[in-house]
Structure formats: C-alpha cells, structure tokens
Amino acid sequence: MKKIRLIGVKSEIGAGTRGASLGMDAIRIASLDFMSNFFDRFPVEEVETENRLLFEPVASPYAKRIKGMVDLYDRVSKSVCSALQEGGFPVVLSGDHASAGATIAGIRMARPAARLGLIWIDAHADLHTPYTTPSGNLHGMPLATALGEDNRECQVHAIDENTARQWEQLKNTGNIRPKVSPEDVVFISLRDYEKEEEHLIRKYHMKVITTAEIRKQGAEAVAQSVLDYLDGCDAVYISFDVDSLDAAISKGTGTPVSNGLHEQEAGELMARFMRHRKVCCFEITEVNPTLDKENRMAEIAFGILQRSVNVWLTN
Numbered sequence: 001m002k003k004i005r006l007i008g009v010k011s012e013i014g015a016g017t018r019g020a021s022l023g024m025d026a027i028r029i030a031s032l033d034f035m036s037n038f039f040d041r042f043p044v045e046e047v048e049t050e051n052r053l054l055f056e057p058v059a060s061p062y063a064k065r066i067k068g069m070v071d072l073y074d075r076v077s078k079s080v081c082s083a084l085q086e087g088g089f090p091v092v093l094s095g096d097h098a099s100a101g102a103t104i105a106g107i108r109m110a111r112p113a114a115r116l117g118l119i120w121i122d123a124h125a126d127l128h129t130p131y132t133t134p135s136g137n138l139h140g141m142p143l144a145t146a147l148g149e150d151n152r153e154c155q156v157h158a159i160d161e162n163t164a165r166q167w168e169q170l171k172n173t174g175n176i177r178p179k180v181s182p183e184d185v186v187f188i189s190l191r192d193y194e195k196e197e198e199h200l201i202r203k204y205h206m207k208v209i210t211t212a213e214i215r216k217q218g219a220e221a222v223a224q225s226v227l228d229y230l231d232g233c234d235a236v237y238i239s240f241d242v243d244s245l246d247a248a249i250s251k252g253t254g255t256p257v258s259n260g261l262h263e264q265e266a267g268e269l270m271a272r273f274m275r276h277r278k279v280c281c282f283e284i285t286e287v288n289p290t291l292d293k294e295n296r297m298a299e300i301a302f303g304i305l306q307r308s309v310n311v312w313l314t315n
C-alpha cells in the first residue's frame with residue numbers, strides 16, 4: 001500500500017523576508033476553503049525549527065543563522081530518511097528553501113548507493129555559498145550544499161572559522177558528500193541568478209529548461225524529456241519553489257520573478273513527473289502569506305500539491 005508522509009518544516013531562518021514559516025498553515029487554510037480533507041488523510045510530522053534565532057543578532061553575515069541551520073539539517077534529514085526507510089513517500093512542506101539541502105541529505109541517507117536526480121523548479125539557482133553570496137541568506141545555498149560546492153573560483157568573501165566549519169557540516173550531513181552530481185540536476189524555469197551561479201552552471205554544463213521552451217514544446221513533452229535525461233538515476237527528487245510561477249500570480253512569496261510558469265503549466269509538469277516510478281520525494285516551498293492577498297499563493301500551491309499527491313497515489 002502506498003503511504004504518503006507529510007513533513008512540515010516551518011523554518012524561515014534561511015530567508016531574507018519574514019513570513020515563510022506561516023506557509024504550511026496557509027496551505028492548510030486553503031485546503032479548508034476548498035473543503036478538502038487532504039490534511040486528515042495523511043500523517044503529518046512537524047520538524048522542530050530554530051526560528052527563535054530570528055530574534056538574536058546575526059553572527060555570520062555571509063551565512064546568516066547557519067548555526068541553527070546545522071541543527072535543522074540534522075532533524076530534517078533524519079525525518080526524510082525515516083519516512084523512506086519505513087516505505088513512505090515524503091512530501092515536504094517547507095517555509096523557506098534553505099532546508100531543501102537537508103531533504104536531499106535524508107534521501108541519500110536512506111538510499112546511500114542510489115544515484116539521485118534533482119528536478120529543481122525554481123526561478124533561482126540556489127547555488128551560492130558563503131564565499132559568493134550577495135545576501136548571506138541560506139535559502140540561496142541549498143543546492144550548493146547538496147553538490148558539496150564552495151565555488152572558490154568566484155570567491156568574494158573571506159569567512160570566519162566558525163562559518164567555515166558550520167558550512168562543512170551542512171555539506172557533510174549524513175556523511176555523504178556530494179549528495180548529487182551536477183549532471184543529474186535539471187533546472188526548470190530558472191531565470192534569476194548571479195554570475196557566480198552562472199559560472200557553476202556553465203562549468204558543469206548543468207541542464208536548464210526555460211519557460212520559453214515549455215511554452216514552445218508543451219509541459220508534457222518537456223516533462224518527458226527531463227525524465228529521459230535523468231533515466232540513469234535510481235531515484236528522483238522534485239523541489240517546487242512557488243517563485244517558479246510568474247510574478248503576476250506568485251505575489252505571496254519572498255522573491256517573485258516575471259516570465260515564470262503559469263499555474264496550469266506547473267500543474268501539468270508535476271502531474272507528469274509524479275507518474276514516474278523513480279520519483280521518491282516531493283517538496284513545495286516558499287509560500288509567504290504575509291505578502292499575499294486573499295491567500296491566493298497558498299491556494300495555488302495547495303492545488304498543485306493535491307493534484308501531485310493524487311496522481312502519485314493512483315499511478
């Protein structure tokens with residue numbers, strides 16, 4: 001029997017704008033407004049956060065609140081690992097995107113011999129490191145932790161010893177490094193990134209699918225091409241950041257960007273991906289109801305979430 005395990009990570013210590021910790025509850029409210037019993041159907045585990053650090057001075061300007069992120073990585077990775085080991089399908093509802101590196105670590109902890117593919121549906125590359133970050137916000141770094149990447153070739157900051165040690169801890173979560181190879185990462189609707197991130201994308205020839213390509217080829221064809229590209233992987237993780245949606249509809253998120261996906265395109269992509277037997281984990285992130293009107297972003301996120309889970313269950 002297929003088992004969904006919902007994992008709530010109401011953390012926002014990695015973001016630069018407050019409010020993402022309320023994203024999961026906003027999605028719950030959206031489900032109630034749609035008279036859905038979604039959150040009654042599946043067990044929900046909420047991971048303890050370190051959001052108290054939001055009220056304390058920042059000790060690491062190039063990796064803000066990284067001490068708390070080390071603890072969060074440990075908890076999230078163990079939760080995801082446990083869900084997989086018990087035969088479940090983890091669906092992670094996270095506040096900001098910073099903890100996605102821990103989700104990836106948890107998958108590899110459960111399946112240490114697996115070759116893991118990543119489908120990164122996001123306006124941003126999230127490939128910064130403490131050595132290159134323009135903001136110091138850790139939600140711009142989770143993919144770099146999974147790749148075990150420092151990007152010293154583009155270094156602009158000298159970081160202190162504590163930050164360097166804690167950054168190593170993030171990359172080494174689960175004692176597996178790297179968690180994924182660059183050739184096994186696919187970016188979808190990527191359109192807002194800095195030159196330091198572009199350096200890594202070009203260096204490793206990482207696959208990028210633009211919004212224009214989706215419009216031209218259609219969501220179904222693009223999804224199939226992505227799955228064909230990742231055919232050599234044993235397992236696939238999908239990370240869906242709601243800022244992959246166009247700024248006209250993704251107002252309820254911290255970093256909206258124009259020229260993104262339409263709601264229908266995102267739903268079609270996810271429905272096709274979730275029919276694939278190798279998909280082992282799905283994460284949806286960065287819903288921020290404090291920036292929204294009438295909970296619209298959470299409603300869209302819930303629609304994509306519910307459709308994705310139902311497709312996986314009926315496949």
